[in-house]
Amino acid sequence: EMSVLQEISQNVKSIKQLDYAVLARRANQIQKELSQGVRKPYKELIDLCWGDPHSMDVKPLTFVRQVLAACVYPELMSSHKLPLDVRQRAQWLLGRCDGGSVGSYLAPTGIPEIVQRMSESIRRRDGGVPCNPDNIFISPGSQWSLTVTSLLLTYLNNEAPLRTGILTPVPCHVTTIMSIKSLGAAVIPYFLSEEHGWALQVEELQRALESAKGGCNPVALYVINPGNPAGYVQSRKSIQEVIQFASEKRLFLLADEVYQDCVYGKNSEFVSYKRVLAEMGPPFSDTVEVASFHSVSKGFMGECGLRGGYVELVNLDPNVVKYIFNLICKDSTTPVLAHFAMDLMMNPPRPGDPSYPLYNQLMLCGAPVVTLGYIKNMLVKNVKTAHEVVNSLPGFSCQPVEGGAFVLPRVFLPPRAIQKAKEEGMQPDTFYCMRLLEEMGVLVSPGCEYGQKEGTYHIRFCIMASQDIIDEVLKRLTTFHTKFMKDFS
């Protein structure tokens, strides 16, 4: 007899199963075999598929964790085991909670004083461009923010003649595509130009928009800067062009800026869409609607597991904003600790504060302390090393990694390898990744997962890992790649 639930939402069904799933299954098997003592050419599996720094031995920031511990167990504040301004910060944060406990519900729009500080921090970031705290909505992570914002834009199938369409980059990280599809909206792909450092070209946006005619109703343009999976950082000029395009074509801008703190390129600088918009002046600055997303998962904190983020809404009709409030009200899903982490991320100790060295320095001699400076330094090194090593290997070509968490080199697969992949029923780059997994115990993602130009192949791996892990992975990759290219030449 058929299950009651057999009939399920089309939106859910339309979410594609990842190629990664096949790799993950095999990785699990290998993991089991390793723990059972089966001999392999490697002692442990390394998984660099996810932007998950802590699982890759990047340590949490000491200051952050001390504050959170004191908030969770306030008895710690009466002892002197924790530095003074850790205790002061914890006290301030707890004082803002109902009942002085992190166990009470968080107001859906966040704690007003914390949101106020967040808005001040955004204003500082943007060189003085005003930031209204009423336009900031906290969330349990950026994907949730994106989903809620998109929900506003998406019509149910039977309510409008055409499905809502959202322009999304190729390549694009998977969860964004899944979020959009799960709402029943259509993805309108626009290709980033690999030869130009993955640049966003307006002509390509135009082409994509044209291609959507009659198929769906384009209402929004999703951009991610710094990029994922491609590690570009948009120039001011590029951002201006995008804003002009969005203004002309009446598109809502979804600006995913979660990697704003992760900029490595010497000549690169993160500048927010909001700032550029403001600097462009009227009519743009008054009219173009932008939703900017940020999260505590990325950057140097890397607190993915806490589930915290926010969306800032720019130029939205105030009546629409009221409905957003209703929408998020029923959810109240942001954990208190995540909200505190937002405060710590956006209002870190400043020069002169007692905790500043604890938080920021490159190294603190002897102490088991993890500082921002230490992590930043390590990531910059990782990016440099990864980029150099990969580009030194024939058959690889990697655009400069100016920001973000990943490296996305292009792999020039020999025709024989492509043929073999077809025979095994796999995408060519999935085949490459599967071989890398089997022979070297390294798990990276295939470019087909993110979309790529026909006939090109890529792999993506995360550089937010300890230096040891990155060095080891690059060593194994080098050995594997050299052999693979030789075997299939």
Added chain:
Amino acid sequence: MNHGTALLWKRRALSSLSATRRGLPKEKMTENGMMSRAKVLTIDTINPTVKKVEYAVRGPIVQRAVELERELSQGMKKPFAEVIKANIGDAHAMGQQPITFFRQVLALCSYPELLSDNTFPEDAKSRACRILQSCGGHSMGAYSASQGIDSVREDVARYIERRDGGVPCDPDDIYLTTGASDGIVTMLKLLVCGEGVSRTGVMISIPQYPLYSAALAELGAVQINYYLNEEKCWSLDIPELQRALDEARQYCNPRALCIINPGNPTGQVQSRKCIEDVIRFAAKERLFLMADEVYQDNVYADGCQFHSFKKVLFEMGPEYSDTVELASFHSTSKCYMGECGFRGGYMELINMDDEVKAQLTKLVSVRLCPPVPGQALMDLVVNPPQPGEPSYDNFIKERTATLSALAEKAKLTEQVLNTVQGISCNPVQGAMYSFPRITIPEKAVKEATEKGQQPDMFYCMKMLEETGICLVPGSGFGQKDGTYHFRMTILPPSDKLKILLDKVKEFHQKFTQQYS
């Protein structure tokens, strides 16, 4: 077919909220004379279902309460010294203390350097180590699997087996969630489909916890109301379920039946027989059962007992236990923990088709994973200190104190409210709220209607302005036409609660007199 009077209130409330709602011009002149483009998102262009979403627990009355708090803190004179938010089931906000052991373990997990601190008991330390071992990089900051940390799901399964007297539980059927609400909404997202008369219908109790109606509105699902029987202590009537279902079949495709036990806002604890009847009904009518059991430890009345839907299902034999599809939801927000801010929860899926489960797994992966501290906390809730362990005695002491205080307050509430002429309160058998019926004089009803307000909203607003006590009007939960209620939590500390109840009594008498 949806909310009836509640919808009327919604529409009117919204029109009083937005001043410039009527026809935003497509273009307008800016200061420098340039034509500016019309916005992409306007009232007319946003997703229509979003406009239907309401959530009474945090609605206009709470916004007013927050305003009043602000005014008080700025030194404005009011007839009261503080605003009491008896609207939301937030135990810690009302002074309930967290369980020490839980907070110790979570602090150790947050900052593992503390493991070398000998002021923490050994059992807390070993728990923390065990949890951290299951986290990527031994950090709560790493993503977990979307379905939740494996070892936590295993512990949850064992807890369920113990609770249900040995009925087996497969950890694969457990999904950790961001509070129970996340699980409920996810399941609804999964099963709402179809168009027109085959659009999915979901049965919910009236009165109901407004998350359900809000979620159904957002998903564009059809809400099918079945009325709980106030005269019989808010019990569930099968004939009423049948009536609601038969009527709904004319305009939608009913596929699920939601039940909250112990109940919110009504506080009733369903009898075993009632649960069996519901299961039989769901089996006969082929409905997916969604059992919200977050208040499972909050049972106070003599003669009442929590019976888990799953346990009863399995005791009814294979004819039912092999076929009825059931989801049970639990959370760290209620019971004796009251840890709302951690967003911990789980759902157990019974008899779910494998293919559907695969789709569910895909759906939950979109939001990556539930908050790891919440998962860790859930682990502690299902795996508390055991006899012989250093923290056991204190744990039992704290838990007992919290639960017995709640039981006392439940009784006190019922007692005091029933001494008021014009207020009639069913026994608060469980959960955290009283939902008394109030008589509102005709004159007040008239004035409310003229103001475009539901009469019980009018009543509650007045009470807020005059006493500082914030309650939620019954219209926010749904109620039989012509009846009025309010929901008040039993959470304030006993001495404060007594004062509150007296104030409510006083207000009601004054109000009744004023509008007689």
